[in-house]
Amino acid sequence: MKCIALIFNPSFGEKALKVARELLAYLEARGKEVLLLADQACFLGRSGVGQPEIKKAELLLSLGGDGTLLSTVSLAGPLGLPVLGINLGRLGFLTELDVANMYAGLEAVLAGKFAVEERALxxxxxxxxxxxxxxxxxxxxxxxxxxxxxxxxxxxxxxxxxxxxxxxxxxxxxxxxxxxxxxxxxxxxxxxxxxxxxxxxxxxxxxxxxxxxxxxxxxxxxxxxxxxxxxxxxxxxxxxxxxxxxxxxxxxxxxYARSFKLVRLFHRSFYCLVRDKLISQGLEECLP
Amino acid sequence: MKCIALIFNPSFGEKALKVARELLAYLEARGKEVLLLADQACFLGRSGVGQPEIKKAELLLSLGGDGTLLSTVSLAGPLGLPVLGINLGRLGFLTELDVANMYAGLEAVLAGKFAVEERALxxxxxxxxxxxxxxxxxxxxxxxxxxxxxxxxxxxxxxxxxxxxxxxxxxxxxxxxxxxxxxxxxxxxxxxxxxxxxxxxxxxxxxxxxxxxxxxxxxxxxxxxxxxxxxxxxxxxxxxxxxxxxxxxxxxxxxYARSFKLVRLFHRSFYCLVRDKLISQGLEECLP
Amino acid sequence: MKCIALIFNPSFGEKALKVARELLAYLEARGKEVLLLADQACFLGRSGVGQPEIKKAELLLSLGGDGTLLSTVSLAGPLGLPVLGINLGRLGFLTELDVANMYAGLEAVLAGKFAVEERALxxxxxxxxxxxxxxxxxxxxxxxxxxxxxxxxxxxxxxxxxxxxxxxxxxxxxxxxxxxxxxxxxxxxxxxxxxxxxxxxxxxxxxxxxxxxxxxxxxxxxxxxxxxxxxxxxxxxxxxxxxxxxxxxxxxxxxYARSFKLVRLFHRSFYCLVRDKLISQGLEECLP
Amino acid sequence: MKCIALIFNPSFGEKALKVARELLAYLEARGKEVLLLADQACFLGRSGVGQPEIKKAELLLSLGGDGTLLSTVSLAGPLGLPVLGINLGRLGFLTELDVANMYAGLEAVLAGKFAVEERALxxxxxxxxxxxxxxxxxxxxxxxxxxxxxxxxxxxxxxxxxxxxxxxxxxxxxxxxxxxxxxxxxxxxxxxxxxxxxxxxxxxxxxxxxxxxxxxxxxxxxxxxxxxxxxxxxxxxxxxxxxxxxxxxxxxxxxYARSFKLVRLFHRSFYCLVRDKLISQGLEECLP
The missing domain is CATH 2.60.200.30 (Probable inorganic polyphosphate/atp-NAD kinase; domain 2)
Structure with a gap:
């Protein structure tokens, strides 16, 4: 894996920028080319590329929440590009890593130790x-x-x-x-x-x-x-x-003709996810 | 009962105008003063009044559907003015008469033979x-x-x-x-x-x-x-x-401090209305 | 308040018996007559009374859960007898005290410092x-x-x-x-x-x-x-x-002609109860 | 197709017996062997067979309602025997014919003009x-x-x-x-x-x-x-x-390892069935 696209959600503010910078440093130190979209790269003082160039990437890192990952669909979907979600807040249904286990996860991914889960689009x-x-x-x-x-x-x-x-x-x-x-x-x-x-x-x-x-x-x-x-x-x-x-x-x-490829590192059962996300967070949601 | 306000829904088109003209003739032939709102009166080639003058009326006739009757709320509600709904289509939850039994109903109303049902606003x-x-x-x-x-x-x-x-x-x-x-x-x-x-x-x-x-x-x-x-x-x-x-x-x-006054001529049970309107019409609704 | 009925749920086992004995001692030390139903009294080695004698009581203590309190309805309801629920587990919708705050609560009740909430039967x-x-x-x-x-x-x-x-x-x-x-x-x-x-x-x-x-x-x-x-x-x-x-x-x-009288010592809002009981316990319910 | 099993629901009374007799006559006139279960055959004054003999049949006719057809599942399911439902009342989700179009339908079936819809068991x-x-x-x-x-x-x-x-x-x-x-x-x-x-x-x-x-x-x-x-x-x-x-x-x-085989003669879309059965009948259901 030589080329990785990094999408982040600038609306997460300084936290997103900080983690994005660390990810860039981490990946470039390992000899990876990292592609940023032009309109996000500017937040990091870097130059970026247009959407067509993303097709060169072999993996897309989505840094934000489930919503950020959803925003990568129109880019990664047609390319069949595997997407790994790193959550800046709490783990969601789609994001696989959070900031705490981000490097361990990336280590595994770079070593090719991951599964791809295909989801209908x-x-x-x-x-x-x-x-x-x-x-x-x-x-x-x-x-x-x-x-x-x-x-x-x-x-x-x-x-x-x-x-x-x-x-x-x-x-x-x-x-x-x-x-x-x-x-x-x-x-x-x-x-x-x-x-x-x-x-x-x-x-x-x-x-x-x-x-x-x-x-x-x-x-x-x-x-x-x-x-x-x-x-x-x-x-x-x-x-x-x-x-x-x-x-x-x-x-x-x-x-859609192609499936969306979610990178999976852990086996989290769908039923566990439903309980954790829908129920626990649903609960917190409605308490004052 | 000397003065009656007539509200109609011009979006029902010619049908509304025709029935409105007939109602006007009917009521004026009985010596009633009929008040029309200026912006509706023009459709009938009559002159109308502003909202404040409606307070002179002792009854408001709403000609249209349940939606038309709902539109009289801000006018009739603060005045505590009884509202009688005449439906141009099928009877609804709120309208009491349709075109077929309109004159028989008005006869009763003018003779003071009606009940008033109070509804919360x-x-x-x-x-x-x-x-x-x-x-x-x-x-x-x-x-x-x-x-x-x-x-x-x-x-x-x-x-x-x-x-x-x-x-x-x-x-x-x-x-x-x-x-x-x-x-x-x-x-x-x-x-x-x-x-x-x-x-x-x-x-x-x-x-x-x-x-x-x-x-x-x-x-x-x-x-x-x-x-x-x-x-x-x-x-x-x-x-x-x-x-x-x-x-x-x-x-x-x-x-709201005052209740809305619905003129009732028939005793139609709430449960019958629910069955007729929600169920029968709900059914027709979803069939092609 | 001279005479108090005590109903407890023997299916709660030794815990119920222990608290029932303590309550008996506490109340009798304060000069109250405590009535027990014959079929429960035997668990405590005491003699009890039949249901008709309960009418002498001015308060009914229900020791158990919401279910125990529900079981007092046919007894306390016709008498209009106020019921105070002491929960052996977690507070429910109907029980007002738990074992931890039982004596403080009873102190208030014996001093006449309580409200009665009327509920439809x-x-x-x-x-x-x-x-x-x-x-x-x-x-x-x-x-x-x-x-x-x-x-x-x-x-x-x-x-x-x-x-x-x-x-x-x-x-x-x-x-x-x-x-x-x-x-x-x-x-x-x-x-x-x-x-x-x-x-x-x-x-x-x-x-x-x-x-x-x-x-x-x-x-x-x-x-x-x-x-x-x-x-x-x-x-x-x-x-x-x-x-x-x-x-x-x-x-x-x-x-029913009479309301059920729940003794209330605290102001717990209905909405708080709904959140606490339905939501929190509903959640715990479905987690393994 | 030489051998056909006929299951009917005696609780439909004389109507079921009459149609069953007609079906027997019709099928036997066409040279088919018709198997009846012993406990149903007695209602027709015929001798019947035990469940194991049914395996000889190539088709099972279910005469009754959807409930009757459901009762054939444990018999026809393990054998993979195609089932044709003839409804004595109104068509259901599972029955394909009613008494009115029964012979036209059987004609088609005996001529081999039918489809088999596989349903999970x-x-x-x-x-x-x-x-x-x-x-x-x-x-x-x-x-x-x-x-x-x-x-x-x-x-x-x-x-x-x-x-x-x-x-x-x-x-x-x-x-x-x-x-x-x-x-x-x-x-x-x-x-x-x-x-x-x-x-x-x-x-x-x-x-x-x-x-x-x-x-x-x-x-x-x-x-x-x-x-x-x-x-x-x-x-x-x-x-x-x-x-x-x-x-x-x-x-x-x-x-279950085998699917249930429903004989289909008409193309009735699933969505039409849902509308007809669930909605229309659901409606009639709740009207007095």
Missing amino acids: LEGRVIREGKVVKQVLCLNECVVGRGALSRPCRLEVRVDGQCAFRFTGDGIIIATPTGSTAYSFSAGGPIIDPQVAALVLTPICPHAFVLRPFVVPDSSLIEVLLLTSVTGMCLTADGHEGIPLLAEDRVVVKR | LEGRVIREGKVVKQVLCLNECVVGRGALSRPCRLEVRVDGQCAFRFTGDGIIIATPTGSTAYSFSAGGPIIDPQVAALVLTPICPHAFVLRPFVVPDSSLIEVLLLTSVTGMCLTADGHEGIPLLAEDRVVVKR | LEGRVIREGKVVKQVLCLNECVVGRGALSRPCRLEVRVDGQCAFRFTGDGIIIATPTGSTAYSFSAGGPIIDPQVAALVLTPICPHAFVLRPFVVPDSSLIEVLLLTSVTGMCLTADGHEGIPLLAEDRVVVKR | LEGRVIREGKVVKQVLCLNECVVGRGALSRPCRLEVRVDGQCAFRFTGDGIIIATPTGSTAYSFSAGGPIIDPQVAALVLTPICPHAFVLRPFVVPDSSLIEVLLLTSVTGMCLTADGHEGIPLLAEDRVVVKR
């Missing part, structure tokens, strides 16, 4: 007048939803060309198993083991109380049609991209 | 730097929520000055029993008989799955604090007013 | 061929439910003589606000502040997914009819009485 | 003192649950040898995708397309509100341990077998 497309006007890639979920000021929307959800259900509500989540512990969970969806080859369609606040999350094969082609012309509708991918939708737009979501 | 206030910067009145619910593009918000909900719970999610609904069959229902809240003197606090898509709707006395003072500075947060009242919130704002909600 | 009646064949009193909930081996039951639930809903499922819970944090909560019901004058009707595993908990005035008369003849149906009260039901039986539940 | 085993003391086969679900009179049970659920979660409640459902629209649905589980290779673990009325249904790979080995010694616990398979459990018992559930 979704690609979402906005179709307008027969053309793809926008495309997104995501690891957790695509959401077709309404804005705070807009009225409830009426949607039709199709699976493989056939109407599965229609409803009025706040929106619909199309989530991977990885995303089943994120927004879909908040909206009442089941927890899905990442080894299950499925997607879950979770309605958000449906008026028709009859709706329940649907688990469908991950080979399904999902289409969402806006049945009413409500302003303020958006497609969001992993919570960080918002694409305004027009009345006649159709959103098409399917599993 | 909520007043919501936005407090900024110690001052009330905005005030709303609503019959269904106040919602403190996030926009489609914004991140989940972290809120603290206080009841009578004491922290009841904190959570991260899409928002919080403070609903009356009347509103328990509206947005609160979609978000998972219980159905509350309007005779119960209670409010329900229903979290929207809480990350902390531990949260459940809370039913509190309707004498409670509810405060919502924004714990994180998320852009795009809003206070919405009955789904039709959106007030942008700033980071340090506090939203205070309590039962 | 339910009385459930089984009507068979026009006659009341069984009657129960409960603080949490009445449940009409099926057995593990029996098929789902079909029930009609009436409120004040009118059919509210029918459904097929595992049963129906009629809970007080006190019971809203017990079985009703497990079945998906809302949390209800004990100050709200309401009951909640919570269906258990309804086939018709359209059902949601209903919150009704606590003045309502609730009737449950068995629409199918399923063997193994039971009425249970506070989880500890099981009354087999026959096909034509009708179960009638309403608020 | 579960085998459940009760392990007592290291030995398998009981074994069940089911198409919908295995349930480890408590009786109406018994207290809530405390269970540990293991997936592939590892503790997934512990909880106190009414029980746990381990369902196939086929069963996701049955009891698991009533208990709050998601709807799972039968093409997804998964099982769902759905807790029944968990005290720890933190639990949510878990979707796991259908290759998982599920173990349920009773953590408390509660009397009245049972294992039930497809709702019609109840096996009493003892305190130290362990229930092991996994996908």
